[in-house]
Amino acid sequence: AQSVAQPEDQVNVAEGNPLTVKCTYSVSGNPYLFWYVQYPNRGLQFLLKYITGDNLVKGSYGFEAEFNKSQTSFHLKKPSALVSDSALYFCAVRALPGQNFVFGPGTRLSVLP
Amino acid sequence: EAGVTQSPTHLIKTRGQQATLRCSPISGHTSVYWYQQALGLGLQFLLWYDEGEERNRGNFPPRFSGRQFPNYSSELNVNALELEDSALYLCASSKHPGGQETQYFGPGTRLLVL
Numbered sequence: 001a002q003s004v005a006q007p008e009d010q011v012n013v014a015e016g017n018p019l020t021v022k023c024t025y026s027v028s029g030n031p032y033l034f035w036y037v038q039y040p041n042r043g044l045q046f047l048l049k050y051i052t053g054d055n056l057v058k059g060s061y062g063f064e065a066e067f068n069k070s071q072t073s074f075h076l077k078k079p080s081a082l083v084s085d086s087a088l089y090f091c092a093v094r095a096l097p098g099q100n101f102v103f104g105p106g107t108r109l110s111v112l113p
Numbered sequence: 114e115a116g117v118t119q120s121p122t123h124l125i126k127t128r129g130q131q132a133t134l135r136c137s138p139i140s141g142h143t144s145v146y147w148y149q150q151a152l153g154l155g156l157q158f159l160l161w162y163d164e165g166e167e168r169n170r171g172n173f174p175p176r177f178s179g180r181q182f183p184n185y186s187s188e189l190n191v192n193a194l195e196l197e198d199s200a201l202y203l204c205a206s207s208k209h210p211g212g213q214e215t216q217y218f219g220p221g222t223r224l225l226v227l
Binding site: 032034036041042043044045046049051090094099100101102103104105106 | 117146148154155156158161169171203205213215216217218219220221223
């Protein structure tokens with residue numbers, strides 16, 4: 001069975017500081033990992049994904065994520081947070097083509113000016 | 114390139130009624146997915162269609178059903194509405210059903226059951 005955990009419900013960071021939103025996963029086999037962001041009353045926007053290859057993946061809006069197979073983690077990072085990054089962030093995993101995405105519970109990021 | 118579109122944006126129904134939600138995928142995408150996002154909860158997978166066939170179904174009662182049309186658009190039907198069906202319903206599409214394909218989401222339909 002696939003599962004995704006986002007251990008922090010809420011992350012607060014000051015504008016200009018680096019941010020990290022954590023994600024750990026459990027799958028059988030090699031995972032495909034995704035990060036999405038949701039702004040209030042909106043759908044989800046795709047940020048980045050890991051399929052294979054380089055463990056550091058770069059995505060939209062200056063975000064990046066690091067895949068760590070031994071720790072089964074896929075943490076989202078940004079070197080310098082903006083107030084406009086404040087939103088709900090979802091990590092998702094998919095292990096096999098016939099299986100659907102499994103989303104984590106979401107982490108609310110607040111960037112304080 | 115136009116994104117995933119959903120209609121209506123808002124829908125108000127009373128308990129026991131039926132609701133129909135519609136989704137148009139990105140042009141060239143064959144897979145359509147439906148999710149329920151209830152207040153305070155994450156995304157719960159509902160249904161997945163590809164090439165007109167139901168590929169997978171989440172842990173929801175049979176009164177949640179849907180279909181995919183030859184033009185790959187999709188419809189979600191919820192019968193015998195209950196108060197707890199009130200949620201944001203999100204549709205997503207992907208180019209192929211493969212595991213590495215990105216799902217792109219529409220803006221959602223907010224369903225309120227009174």
